[in-house]
Amino acid sequence: VLHRVFNDWPAEPHFAVHFARHLLYEEPREIEHAMRVAELARRSELGKNDDTVVHILGMSYRIRMESMLRNAREEHTNFAAVEPALEADSNAALECFGMAATLNRISEYGHLSSIQTVSTLLRGATELSGTDLAELLRDPRHKWLATALERAEESINILQSRPGSRLSVRAQRT
Numbered sequence: 001v002l003h004r005v006f007n008d009w010p011a012e013p014h015f016a017v018h019f020a021r022h023l024l025y026e027e028p029r030e031i032e033h034a035m036r037v038a039e040l041a042r043r044s045e046l047g048k049n050d051d052t053v054v055h056i057l058g059m060s061y062r063i064r065m066e067s068m069l070r071n072a073r074e075e076h077t078n079f080a081a082v083e084p085a086l087e088a089d090s091n092a093a094l095e096c097f098g099m100a101a102t103l104n105r106i107s108e109y110g111h112l113s114s115i116q117t118v119s120t121l122l123r124g125a126t127e128l129s130g131t132d133l134a135e136l137l138r139d140p141r142h143k144w145l146a147t148a149l150e151r152a153e154e155s156i157n158i159l160q161s162r163p164g165s166r167l168s169v170r171a172q173r174t
Helices: 002-008 013-025 031-043 051-074 079-103 109-129 133-138 140-160 169-173
Strands: none
Touching (some): 013 051, 051 079, 051 109, 109 133, 109 140, 109 169, 133 140
């Protein structure tokens, strides 16, 4: 049904968002297909400045990153083997979440998703590398991980410094 709605109304980016979410979260997951749908929505006239559309594209990159980490763990693949792809997907996800936060300054979602992405990335990187976070971050080859951590810290600071607004339970937990 979502595929049909997406095809019948291609100029409506929120239909694409719902279809992409279905592809990302329902088995069998079709991450690459979801990414194409989300990218089409983002390129549309209505979608290019819509925080929800940009956010779902970021989620697509994040879910692909999470899948890559899970597969590497299961296949006993070391961090170096997946690092370039993890870097690309995490950077793309963080870029989308940053853009979503800029487009909708009231919403917590862009910041929360950035924090969650970096947390998942750093936990996976330490597990796959067999080292602790401090050692991993000291290695100049992994400067991109330190940059990701800085972005998460910026999101935390932004959320904590919002004037007059209380953080949601989800934000407090994150």
